[in-house]
Amino acid sequence: MPDPVKPWEQSFDQPGSADRRAVRLGTTLSVLIILVALGVALFGRIPLPACPQFALLHTGFVFLLNTITFFILLILLAHRRLITYAILAGTFLFEALAMIPFALTFPGMLVGDTAIIGGQQSATWVWMLWHTMFPLLVAFALLADRHFRNRKIAKMRIPIVGVVVAL
Numbered sequence: 001m002p003d004p005v006k007p008w009e010q011s012f013d014q015p016g017s018a019d020r021r022a023v024r025l026g027t028t029l030s031v032l033i034i035l036v037a038l039g040v041a042l043f044g045r046i047p048l049p050a051c052p053q054f055a056l057l058h059t060g061f062v063f064l065l066n067t068i069t070f071f072i073l074l075i076l077l078a079h080r081r082l083i084t085y086a087i088l089a090g091t092f093l094f095e096a097l098a099m100i101p102f103a104l105t106f107p108g109m110l111v112g113d114t115a116i117i118g119g120q121q122s123a124t125w126v127w128m129l130w131h132t133m134f135p136l137l138v139a140f141a142l143l144a145d146r147h148f149r150n151r152k153i154a155k156m157r158i159p160i161v162g163v164v165v166a167l
Contacts, residue, residue, distance in 0.1 A: 055106055055108075055109045056103070056109050056110070059099045059102055059103050059106070059109070060099075062095070062096075062099055063096050063099040063100075066092045066093075066095040066096035066099075067092075067093075067096045069092040070089050070092040070093045070096060073085050073088050073089035073092060074089050077089060077153075080152075081152040081153045082145070082148075082150075082151075082152065082153070083144050083145075083148050083151070083153060084141050084142075084144055084145040084148075086153070087137065087140060087141040087144055088137075088138070088141045090137070091133075091134060091137035091138060091141065094133060094134075094137065095130065095134055098126065098129065098130040098133075101117075101126050102123060102126045102127065102130065104116045104117045104118070105117055105118040105122035105123040105126055106123040107120070107123065
């Protein structure tokens with residue numbers, strides 16, 4: 001059982017958090033990622049056939065994973081009542097909702113070879129906003145954790161914080 005007094009960033013330092021199997025799995029996945037990167041570097045110049053469905057699959061997958069992460073962080077917020085979880089939940093909700101304008105502005109994702117809304121560069125700007133805001137919001141969550149360490153949100157305020165995060 002994790003020690004409730006330890007800061008959340010030290011939760012993996014507790015006994016039983018990473019056994020030999022978990023370390024072996026992490027090492028295996030790291031080697032696999034390196035091998036795939038080497039394969040891309042070696043064969044990256046060979047063109048593959050176009051697959052317009054990939055963008056839709058990717059967008060749906062990102063939406064699903066970010067939504068699941070948002071709900072997990074809301075559960076952690078209700079249990080631990082730390083402001084960091086509220087900020088991170090809002091971050092992942094933003095990431096999930098950013099997939100909607102991305103899908104609508106990406107040419108060929110939903111309708112033919114055109115976008116439903118926006119111009120030729122709209123999808124690029126949505127992508128830039130999406131990839132810029134995520135690290136900024138995570139950094140903000142880390143700064144808030146450092147500033148408000150171990151200060152808990154009152155139980156009565158949790159629904160209010162949840163609504164604010166959702167907005």
